[in-house]
Amino acid sequence: MSHHLENLTLKIWRQSAPADGGHFESYRIDSISDEASFLEMLDVLNEKLIDEGLEAITFDHDCREGICGTCSLMIDGQAHGPQRGTATCQLHMRTFKSGDEIVVEPWRATAFPIVKDLMVDRSPLDRIVEAGGYITATTGGAPDANIIPIPKPVADAAMDAAECIGCGACVAACPNGAANLFTAAKVSHLNLLPQGQAERWSRVEAMVETMDEHFGSCTNHGECEAACPKSISLDFIALMHKDYRRAKVKNRKLISQI
Amino acid sequence: MTDSMLQSKIPAGPIADKWDNYKADMKLVNPNNKRKFKVLVVGSGLAGSSAAATLAELGYDVEVFTFHDSPRRAHSIAAQGGINAAKNYRGDGDSIHRLFYDTIKGGDFRAREGNVHRLAQVSVNIIDQMVAQGVPFAREYGGLLDTRSFGGSQLQRTFYARGQTGQQLLLGAYQQLARQIGIGGVKLWNRVELVDVVNIDGRCAGIVTRDLVNGEIRSHSGHAVVLATGGYGNAFFLSTNAMMCNVTAAWRAHRKGAYFANPCYTQIHPTCIPQADDTQSKLTLMSESLRNDGRVWVPLNVGDNRPAAEIPEAERDYYLERLYPSFGNLAPRDISSRAAKRAVDSGRGVGPLKNGVYLDFSAAIARLGKDVVKERYGNLFDMYERITGENPYDIPMRIYPASHYTMGGLWVDYELMTTIPGLYAAGEANFSDHGANRLGASALMQGLADGYFVLPYTIGNYLAPMLNKPVPGVDHEAFKTAENDGRARFQGFLDIRGKRSPDWFHRELGKIIWDRCGMERTAEGLQQALTDIPALYDEFKTDLRVTGNGASLNQTLEKAGRVDDFFQLGMLMCRDALERNESAGGHFRAEYQDDEGEAARDDENFAHVAAWEFTGDPMQSNRHKEELEFETIHLAKRSYK
Ligand SMILES: Cc1cc2nc3c(=O)[nH]c(=O)nc-3n(C[C@H](O)[C@H](O)[C@H](O)COP(=O)(O)OP(=O)(O)OC[C@H]3O[C@@H](n4cnc5c(N)ncnc54)[C@H](O)[C@@H]3O)c2cc1C
Numbered sequence: 001m002s003h004h005l006e007n008l009t010l011k012i013w014r015q016s017a018p019a020d021g022g023h024f025e026s027y028r029i030d031s032i033s034d035e036a037s038f039l040e041m042l043d044v045l046n047e048k049l050i051d052e053g054l055e056a057i058t059f060d061h062d063c064r065e066g067i068c069g070t071c072s073l074m075i076d077g078q079a080h081g082p083q084r085g086t087a088t089c090q091l092h093m094r095t096f097k098s099g100d101e102i103v104v105e106p107w108r109a110t111a112f113p114i115v116k117d118l119m120v121d122r123s124p125l126d127r128i129v130e131a132g133g134y135i136t137a138t139t140g141g142a143p144d145a146n147i148i149p150i151p152k153p154v155a156d157a158a159m160d161a162a163e164c165i166g167c168g169a170c171v172a173a174c175p176n177g178a179a180n181l182f183t184a185a186k187v188s189h190l191n192l193l194p195q196g197q198a199e200r201w202s203r204v205e206a207m208v209e210t211m212d213e214h215f216g217s218c219t220n221h222g223e224c225e226a227a228c229p230k231s232i233s234l235d236f237i238a239l240m241h242k243d244y245r246r247a248k249v250k251n252r253k254l255i256s257q258i
Numbered sequence: 259m260t261d262s263m264l265q266s267k268i269p270a271g272p273i274a275d276k277w278d279n280y281k282a283d284m285k286l287v288n289p290n291n292k293r294k295f296k297v298l299v300v301g302s303g304l305a306g307s308s309a310a311a312t313l314a315e316l317g318y319d320v321e322v323f324t325f326h327d328s329p330r331r332a333h334s335i336a337a338q339g340g341i342n343a344a345k346n347y348r349g350d351g352d353s354i355h356r357l358f359y360d361t362i363k364g365g366d367f368r369a370r371e372g373n374v375h376r377l378a379q380v381s382v383n384i385i386d387q388m389v390a391q392g393v394p395f396a397r398e399y400g401g402l403l404d405t406r407s408f409g410g411s412q413l414q415r416t417f418y419a420r421g422q423t424g425q426q427l428l429l430g431a432y433q434q435l436a437r438q439i440g441i442g443g444v445k446l447w448n449r450v451e452l453v454d455v456v457n458i459d460g461r462c463a464g465i466v467t468r469d470l471v472n473g474e475i476r477s478h479s480g481h482a483v484v485l486a487t488g489g490y491g492n493a494f495f496l497s498t499n500a501m502m503c504n505v506t507a508a509w510r511a512h513r514k515g516a517y518f519a520n521p522c523y524t525q526i527h528p529t530c531i532p533q534a535d536d537t538q539s540k541l542t543l544m545s546e547s548l549r550n551d552g553r554v555w556v557p558l559n560v561g562d563n564r565p566a567a568e569i570p571e572a573e574r575d576y577y578l579e580r581l582y583p584s585f586g587n588l589a590p591r592d593i594s595s596r597a598a599k600r601a602v603d604s605g606r607g608v609g610p611l612k613n614g615v616y617l618d619f620s621a622a623i624a625r626l627g628k629d630v631v632k633e634r635y636g637n638l639f640d641m642y643e644r645i646t647g648e649n650p651y652d653i654p655m656r657i658y659p660a661s662h663y664t665m666g667g668l669w670v671d672y673e674l675m676t677t678i679p680g681l682y683a684a685g686e687a688n689f690s691d692h693g694a695n696r697l698g699a700s701a702l703m704q705g706l707a708d709g710y711f712v713l714p715y716t717i718g719n720y721l722a723p724m725l726n727k728p729v730p731g732v733d734h735e736a737f738k739t740a741e742n743d744g745r746a747r748f749q750g751f752l753d754i755r756g757k758r759s760p761d762w763f764h765r766e767l768g769k770i771i772w773d774r775c776g777m778e779r780t781a782e783g784l785q786q787a788l789t790d791i792p793a794l795y796d797e798f799k800t801d802l803r804v805t806g807n808g809a810s811l812n813q814t815l816e817k818a819g820r821v822d823d824f825f826q827l828g829m830l831m832c833r834d835a836l837e838r839n840e841s842a843g844g845h846f847r848a849e850y851q852d853d854e855g856e857a858a859r860d861d862e863n864f865a866h867v868a869a870w871e872f873t874g875d876p877m878q879s880n881r882h883k884e885e886l887e888f889e890t891i892h893l894a895k896r897s898y899k
């Protein structure tokens with residue numbers, strides 16, 4: 001049966017616009033079922049604020065199943081909160097106890113300007129994909145799907161990388177605001193597959209260079225992997241770096257042949 | 259008789275030749291002329307992303323609109339189980355005809371043959387296309403694609419990517435769209451919501467949007483508009499849909515003249531995690547694929563409160579296996595859902611609130627080993643444990659039906675055009691292919707079929723004659739009027755200054771719709787709903803409270819607009835359910851059942867699509883009919899015994 005948490009203090013970041021200063025605001029909340037998710041607790045708080053005639057707290061969320069990558073909260077200084085391998089929306093109040101003070105902030109990264117309160121703009125992640133995170137296969141001309149057998153371990157490794165939900169927690173957790181884990185996941189997903197080989201070198205170059213335009217640089221802290229709700233492995237960063245170096249050599253060779 | 263507005267435009271010829279005949283006869287736009295046509299695509303789910311990317315590849319000037327921050331976050335991302343295709347890679351007797359037949363039968367003979375056959379035909383191209391784009395589908399050790407079975411089918415035709423098929427397919431389509439955005443083929447408008455559709459001189463001339471970040475209302479004109487805006491399952495408040503899913507785009511188009519078809523056909527999915535308490539904001543689906551290896555049961559006796567493991571085999575009721583021996587735990591969704599409701603209503607529900615049934619994997623774990631079960635369903639088991647705090651490897655899962663998918667939607671013809679010329683609807687937003695019930699793994703197939711392999715052809719047929727003819731721009735007074743209406747509508751919500759939040763109204767509305775127009779409906783209950791919904795709607799209009807303002811991001815205000823539209827839709831759902839005096843698929847009217855409690859159709863009077871015309875008030879909308887003609891398939895009782 002469910003229990004209730006009492007006397008929770010929430011210190012929540014409020015900021016009315018990107019240029020606005022922003023500040024912490026404290027709220028007290030009681031009688032929260034431990035079956036509730038963290039975001040449902042915020043829903044209850046928002047209903048209370050509206051009852052009091054105040055503006056609700058803005059936060060990004062959608063699927064509430066840990067797959068869309070929309071939710072994005074720093075909870076007690078940790079991206080997506082204390083539970084490993086769990087997105088904010090999958091975090092439940094049974095992780096907390098009565099009397100707790102919980103600090104809730106937006107993702108903090110230079111590349112992610114705050115839109116309002118707890119909502120940030122993560123579109124630089126899309127820029128990285130637009131630069132090369134695809135396989136050029138225009139609709140209609142594809143050969144039969146079983147024409148290229150793909151060894152199961154290869155398909156599985158590509159899938160491990162492809163599971164990234166694009167939430168940006170890796171960036172928020174990184175002291176440098178680097179997006180290496182995200183980019184590596186995307187690069188590896190496609191570079192591991194036979195279908196991805198044709199554009200392998202141009203892809204990694206374009207994506208890494210676009211990443212560098214928007215984000216900080218990686219100094220191997222490894223905070224990203226710990227914060228990642230999909231537990232994407234740091235090994236993919238190694239793979240991306242290796243491919244990037246080889247791409248540079250390969251492309252130079254191509255140029256010298258002209 | 260079919261209403262004159264509802265011409266399906268099914269091409270002539272034998273069923274297997276219709277699509278080829280259409281393509282042979284359609285008008286074409288020369289490659290160099292395509293860039294002269296602007297197509298506005300609203301929605302970036304599977305249907306929207308695939309349509310937009312393909313149209314841009316062909317050379318059209320495309321703009322995409324989504325209320326999400328990134329196109330990749332559309333609700334399609336959440337689909338778990340898989341996607342059907344008639345590839346017959348298993349050699350288990352699959353074929354285009356069989357997929358066609360299964361879909362018509364699964365839909366309880368309430369879908370249009372021509373559309374469904376085309377869907378089955380192009381299903382095979384979808385898998386080819388997605389693999390070429392790098393979707394990491396599950397594979398066998400030899401490296402070939404793996405498939406599994408899904409509810410309502412006795413074949414293994416479902417392709418999947420772990421428990422995240424929708425994610426992987428959407429990422430595939432999104433990447434293709436991202437490529438077009440990167441090279442300038444598509445302009446993206448994110449965090450922007452459609453608030454109106456504008457018609458000029460009898461054709462759709464564009465849309466009006468609201469920028470969610472700063473509240474700006476703005477017009478966009480184009481030669482054609484595609485709505486790929488998803489389904490309306492959130493009318494029930496609690497559903498498996500993402501929180502932001504809503505009916506606004508389709509409803510606003512409906513108000514401007516697009517007929518809304520079969521709103522009462524909604525799908526209640528049998529395997530969701532039961533509600534745990536009152537603050538619950540949504541329900542989580544446990545993929546139907548689990549029914550491949552999980553066995554559904556409840557205690558045989560009312561009041562048996564022992565933990566599952568202590569209930570001996572002889573005192574368990576594996577009711578699906580008992581009632582439907584040939585399909586067993588894989589009986590279709592509507593049938594499984596009703597069976598679960600009956601088990602719980604009989605007092606044999608399980609869990610703290612007695613509101614679920616067991617889905618038990620102990621036999622599968624004993625047979626296959628824990629590792630195999632983990633390999634197949636690991637992430638779903640983890641998800642279940644995170645939500646409930648219980649470990650399904652040790653204790654059976656608890657499940658209960660929840661609103662999941664909507665078969666109803668904007669009426670479209672064979673070309674996916676609504677009753678407004680130039681306005682198309684694709685994916686879950688249209689009503690086209692699933693009749694009264696959708697089979698598992700067929701929504702992803704339909705979304706991608708519409709976007710990749712249907713719209714790119716049919717839109718050309720509409721655009722070709724418009725070459726070099728000017729279309730009205732955004733300074734046309736019809737756009738200005740729509741903009742002013744939009745501004746006034748949102749300001750209106752702010753000005754009510756009542757006491758109740760939009761969420762409060764949504765929850766109350768959802769309860770009425772779930773109780774009266776959910777898994778089981780009666781004339782009496784529907785009439786009651788048709789008194790209760792308008793009364794609550796009147797309260798909404800006088801007692802709504804939206805805090806904040808309209809000039810900066812305001813999620814309360816966004817929600818107000820969406821709930822407003824759900825109210826109007828809710829009335830139409832109930833009216834449609836009341837008028838359909840039969841049971842078919844997901845629409846189960848208690849008055850119309852056979853001796854064994856199965857849905858009893860009335861083919862003589864109801865083998866038609868009901869398409870509603872808006873007349874200013876959903877309580878007064880007009881019901882029109884498109885008769886369904888079955889030339890290939892014989893109408894039969896849908897039996898899964
Ligand atoms: C939990 C879950 C699991 C599922 N699993 C499966 C499965 O295994 N197999 C299967 O076949 N089907 C499954 N389905 C069904 C399937 O996922 C959906 O039917 C399908 O993905 C819908 O795709 P779509 O492109 O039509 O719409 P969506 O993916 O819902 O996209 C809608 C788009 O429209 C945009 N939009 C909506 N309204 C507006 C507006 N007013 N203004 C601007 N933009 C707007 C949104 O931003 C979004 O981009 C599942 C559904 C759920 C809920």
Ligand code: SF4
Pocket residue numbers: 163164165166167168169170171181182185224227228229230231232
């Ligand atoms: S790598 Fe992990 S943390 Fe980074 S965006 Fe992907 S899922 Fe989120």
Ligand code: FES
Pocket residue numbers: 060061062063064065066067068069070071087088089090165
């Ligand atoms: S809301 Fe979708 S991942 Fe959290």
